[in-house]
Amino acid sequence: MTGYDTAGRIQDTYVSAHREFHANPSFWIRYFNPSPAADLFHHDALAESRGAWDSGGPYVGCISAPRQSRLSGSAAEGHADAQAFAAALLTAYHAVRPLLLPSNGQLYCWLDQEYSTSLSSSYWNAWANYIADYDFAGLGIYPLYPCLYCAPYSPYPNCSTIAKSRGVDRPAAIWSSTPEPCGSLTRPPRWNAAKCATVPTRLWQFGEQNVCNFSPNVDLDVGAPGFVAANYCFRLKYRP
Amino acid sequence: MRSRKRGNSVWPLGPDGGPGLSRRRVLAGGIGAGALLALPDLGSGAWPGVSGRAAERYAFVYGTPDPDGVPSGSLVAAMCPPSRAASTPPVPVAVKLAAAPVSSSDHAVTALATVDMVHDGAKITLTLLDATAATVAKQGSVTVTGVPRDAHVLVTPVFAPGSAIVSLVLAVTVPVGKHMVRKGHPHTGDPVTRLATTWRSHHALAYFDQRSEAMTGPFHLSDEPSLALSTAAANSSDLLLWTTREPQPDDPAAIRAQASLSRLSVFPLGSGKARLSTPVPAPWPGGEPVATLPTGDIARLVRGRHVQVCSARTGEVTELEIPALRHGRAKPSAVTMQARPDGTVFMTKPGAGVAVLADAADSFRTKTHIQFPVPASPLGAPWSKAVLSPAGETMYVLGPAATGGLCAYHVGSGKLAASYSEGRQYHGLYRLPSGALLAVRPENPRLAFFSADLSPLGTADTNLHVSAIY
Numbered sequence: 001m002t003g004y005d006t007a008g009r010i011q012d013t014y015v016s017a018h019r020e021f022h023a024n025p026s027f028w029i030r031y032f033n034p035s036p037a038a039d040l041f042h043h044d045a046l047a048e049s050r051g052a053w054d055s056g057g058p059y060v061g062c063i064s065a066p067r068q069s070r071l072s073g074s075a076a077e078g079h080a081d082a083q084a085f086a087a088a089l090l091t092a093y094h095a096v097r098p099l100l101l102p103s104n105g106q107l108y109c110w111l112d113q114e115y116s117t118s119l120s121s122s123y124w125n126a127w128a129n130y131i132a133d134y135d136f137a138g139l140g141i142y143p144l145y146p147c148l149y150c151a152p153y154s155p156y157p158n159c160s161t162i163a164k165s166r167g168v169d170r171p172a173a174i175w176s177s178t179p180e181p182c183g184s185l186t187r188p189p190r191w192n193a194a195k196c197a198t199v200p201t202r203l204w205q206f207g208e209q210n211v212c213n214f215s216p217n218v219d220l221d222v223g224a225p226g227f228v229a230a231n232y233c234f235r236l237k238y239r240p
Numbered sequence: 241m242r243s244r245k246r247g248n249s250v251w252p253l254g255p256d257g258g259p260g261l262s263r264r265r266v267l268a269g270g271i272g273a274g275a276l277l278a279l280p281d282l283g284s285g286a287w288p289g290v291s292g293r294a295a296e297r298y299a300f301v302y303g304t305p306d307p308d309g310v311p312s313g314s315l316v317a318a319m320c321p322p323s324r325a326a327s328t329p330p331v332p333v334a335v336k337l338a339a340a341p342v343s344s345s346d347h348a349v350t351a352l353a354t355v356d357m358v359h360d361g362a363k364i365t366l367t368l369l370d371a372t373a374a375t376v377a378k379q380g381s382v383t384v385t386g387v388p389r390d391a392h393v394l395v396t397p398v399f400a401p402g403s404a405i406v407s408l409v410l411a412v413t414v415p416v417g418k419h420m421v422r423k424g425h426p427h428t429g430d431p432v433t434r435l436a437t438t439w440r441s442h443h444a445l446a447y448f449d450q451r452s453e454a455m456t457g458p459f460h461l462s463d464e465p466s467l468a469l470s471t472a473a474a475n476s477s478d479l480l481l482w483t484t485r486e487p488q489p490d491d492p493a494a495i496r497a498q499a500s501l502s503r504l505s506v507f508p509l510g511s512g513k514a515r516l517s518t519p520v521p522a523p524w525p526g527g528e529p530v531a532t533l534p535t536g537d538i539a540r541l542v543r544g545r546h547v548q549v550c551s552a553r554t555g556e557v558t559e560l561e562i563p564a565l566r567h568g569r570a571k572p573s574a575v576t577m578q579a580r581p582d583g584t585v586f587m588t589k590p591g592a593g594v595a596v597l598a599d600a601a602d603s604f605r606t607k608t609h610i611q612f613p614v615p616a617s618p619l620g621a622p623w624s625k626a627v628l629s630p631a632g633e634t635m636y637v638l639g640p641a642a643t644g645g646l647c648a649y650h651v652g653s654g655k656l657a658a659s660y661s662e663g664r665q666y667h668g669l670y671r672l673p674s675g676a677l678l679a680v681r682p683e684n685p686r687l688a689f690f691s692a693d694l695s696p697l698g699t700a701d702t703n704l705h706v707s708a709i710y
Binding site for chain 2: 066137217218
């Protein structure tokens, strides 16, 4: 099951992506506050959701890319970033009526740790704890699961940091940005995602636009064998 | 210049600028994480016409210790080595910082904030480091009383150009409820019962006067429930603070209405009472670059391509698009913005391979824009990937992802003027007050110094994974 992540608007991207890859994605992953380019989905979640529906991939996953130096920082910084992320998810949820939580009750919330970024224990634990504890929409349910996007073999602290986390602070999954053998939406490479020792890698960004020279503004992602990434995204029940 | 030791927080250097700090005397805040090193800026002769005092400044290196002995950010002071063969080890300055440091606009002073939980609340200490000697220049504290030990206090120091007042924006987040919840295990789906916490945030202000070394405040703002993330900037008379109301789950209509709004409040420096508070266009504040313009207005670079110029007098916001920054990619990019003494503003978007010099006095008209190959890790830390020479005629940028190294571009023509590569990837680039360049790489020696013509000047090892240089 392959899909896209993008910092662009889905409605502006899916046609060119279809032209290049000749298939529909299973899901999209979009940036939410606090993050560069988070404003796009935040300010017009309706149009983005229509774009996702029209693309044939009516599932929207969530990632947040705070200012990266903050990830080296304190618990207060991690807590504040997670609070804004959860608020942005809630705002999108209320902006689009048919945007629903995953039916399995697990919405994966990815923290973007880039290759050259260090992740501190204080930041991660506070970030993860807030996400895991968030009473979504006052429903008395706790569907947000903290997850980490990273390059596991980067020389900067990532896997070693989360290895020290416990309980709900431990990520539910890793989304690996390496290696990047490229490929296409319909012909992804054989599963070979980099991994951390203590948390399973469940999503792999095997094709990055800059590296693979894709024309559309998309990166390509595939779920681990047996893992259906779309099931851990917001889902659209009908075209909004 | 005074050097006061406060608790276990900051290590001042010796009076001769030597390493007067012992490891045990490292600054260590209570609720924080982070590390800071001081590194002397070599730079003598690195830039024509810049020498003497400026050349002797330290660079402060912020990052995460390796191995991860402390849970968050630390600081060391580093100086460019006297020769390529010699290595000057950075000097530890602080550990467990509550937030990343902030430098004054002239980079003469760097502010550190630490938070210690004390018997009656949270004690916030502001330490101002002098970059010339890497010593503690000033220090002051304020206690937010009644804060429980498990509270989070996010501290943002804000320098005010032309004023001795340093503002502290405090986001105080406290637990307001604990209850048992059932949640499915992420891998098995089996229900797990555990204790969850609900939180509420509000903001408070405090002010430190560098002349009297007096701290006033805290002044609690009535903005609960608010998101802790905020953006703040100051001119010589006012502090401008952008905040966002935390969406309340029982009011979907209000959530929809507030999605596109933030709130701007303008406080006279030293005051806890806003003279102006008004809704302003989003995006929500938090991490976007801001700059104080010569007019006293504040520019906020949002969405990676728009500048919102905010009138400090009226709060009115004028939004301008920077056409050269319009281009987006699949991956978002770091963006930076820096106001220059000549009234221009330098903006970079390395993920799109573009930098812009705009005229703030002329509606941010683009004076020149330079295109360059996208460097490695354009979104990763450190976010500074391109810098201008002091006179603004040369732009230095990290080399292409394929080759690494550094490149220099002639600003007037936008043409590549020089490049340097020995096959190494650098992830951050800074210009030191001397004019020397400091590039950051993943493995030791993590700090590499270059002259203005991209000649290697020397290197230094540090145990920090570097997140930023101040």
